[in-house]
Amino acid sequence: MYAEQTGFAHVHFHVVPRPADIPLDHRGPRASAYLKAPPDERVPEATMDSLAIELRGHLATEPTP
Numbered sequence: 001m002y003a004e005q006t007g008f009a010h011v012h013f014h015v016v017p018r019p020a021d022i023p024l025d026h027r028g029p030r031a032s033a034y035l036k037a038p039p040d041e042r043v044p045e046a047t048m049d050s051l052a053i054e055l056r057g058h059l060a061t062e063p064t065p
Helices: 028-036 045-059
Strands: none
Touching: none
16 A cells, blocks of 8 residues: 555555465566566556456455344
């Protein structure tokens, strides 16, 4: 979560799946190293969009008592 910038009235999260074998140098904020992956190793944009829509649905749901 990064929200320390003056003038930003929101909280910004990146949701990054973390397999058990992820290298230590790619954990936490260093997960952005995956953004430098070759295009053929990246998740397709359509898949990312679909996952974001599904996640939004889960986040917007009221918890059950």
